[in-house]
Amino acid sequence: MSAALAVVRPGECHVWTARAVSVRSAAAPALLKLLDAGERARYEAFLRDDPRALYLTAHALLRELVGAELDRDPAELAFTAVCRHCTSGGHGKPRLPDSPLHLSLSHSGDRVAVALTYTGPVGVDVEQLTRPGEAPLMVLSAEERAAYDLLPEGERTRGFTRYWTRKEAVLKATGDGLSVDPALLTVSAPDAPAALLGWAEREQPHPPVRLYDVPVSGDCLVSVAVLGDDCRVVMHEVAYDGDGVLRRPRRTGA
Ligand SMILES: CC(C)(COP(=O)(O)OP(=O)(O)OC[C@H]1O[C@@H](n2cnc3c(N)ncnc32)[C@H](O)[C@@H]1OP(=O)(O)O)[C@@H](O)C(=O)NCCC(=O)NCCS
Numbered sequence: 001m002s003a004a005l006a007v008v009r010p011g012e013c014h015v016w017t018a019r020a021v022s023v024r025s026a027a028a029p030a031l032l033k034l035l036d037a038g039e040r041a042r043y044e045a046f047l048r049d050d051p052r053a054l055y056l057t058a059h060a061l062l063r064e065l066v067g068a069e070l071d072r073d074p075a076e077l078a079f080t081a082v083c084r085h086c087t088s089g090g091h092g093k094p095r096l097p098d099s100p101l102h103l104s105l106s107h108s109g110d111r112v113a114v115a116l117t118y119t120g121p122v123g124v125d126v127e128q129l130t131r132p133g134e135a136p137l138m139v140l141s142a143e144e145r146a147a148y149d150l151l152p153e154g155e156r157t158r159g160f161t162r163y164w165t166r167k168e169a170v171l172k173a174t175g176d177g178l179s180v181d182p183a184l185l186t187v188s189a190p191d192a193p194a195a196l197l198g199w200a201e202r203e204q205p206h207p208p209v210r211l212y213d214v215p216v217s218g219d220c221l222v223s224v225a226v227l228g229d230d231c232r233v234v235m236h237e238v239a240y241d242g243d244g245v246l247r248r249p250r251r252t253g254a
Pocket of ligand 1: 055058083084085086092093094104105106107108123124125126168171172173174175176177178179
């Protein structure tokens with residue numbers, strides 16, 4: 001992949017999405033070579049092909065993009081994970097200890113997303129619209145639930161999914177993840193510009209939370225949150241070819 005595909009300038013947040021590469025495809029071995037021993041162990045531990053493919057694609061894509069951005073060998077990058085709520089290690093928000101680059105990854109359905117920025121801690125969330133089962137409405141705050149109940153039936157799946165990507169993006173940016181009840185956060189209504197409107201039980205948690213919806217093709221929604229100054233979001237939809245090489249992105253501003 002050309003480094004020119006991954007220049008993250010100050011004041012920008014770049015978000016890449018890609019469809020998962022089948023673990024049975026000819027491309028998979030090329031992606032697998034990028035993972036470290038710990039990632040390969042997690043990859044092997046999945047019992048089903050679909051989550052394996054998502055995991056493989058997300059972590060290979062993260063490595064390729066960070067490697068290109070920092071001009072480093074993707075396979076040599078040593079990521080760590082930091083948990084806000086315990087010290088046991090091995091889980092939590094991913095980071096690259098020796099770099100000012102902030103990063104986040106997400107996977108859902110057949111889609112993965114990676115976000116990179118120098119502005120501040122970042123959280124990205126991709127969610128497929130066609131999620132089986134009932135929407136877990138208990139994750140909505142009272143204000144969100146009131147707005148959700150007013151949505152026409154046909155807009156509820158998209159509306160709920162938008163609430164969810166926004167909330168999870170914020171919780172991933174702060175590093176809290178789902179150890180914080182998402183119902184404590186109130187984000188703007190699905191048809192309004194993305195914003196964090198309130199966070200019960202948290203006074204002044206961190207730098208300002210900037211929240212953005214990211215336009216993406218297909219049946220999924222993506223939101224990204226950045227802690228710090230407002231930034232320009234740049235979206236790339238990329239695809240792996242049959243040899244496991246990333247194809248040139250289609251680029252759109254958010
Ligand atoms: C992180 C979490 C929000 C992910 O939700 P999800 O919708 O299943 O997954 P996504 O695909 O959007 O994101 C997964 C990625 O988020 C990242 N991540 C994990 N924990 C994170 C955190 N606390 N903050 C930010 N990012 C996190 C990882 O890169 C993970 O990828 P991986 O599992 O392939 O390594 C959720 O699983 C979670 O919060 N888990 C931890 C709960 C917790 O903190 N328990 C207490 C531990 S002491």
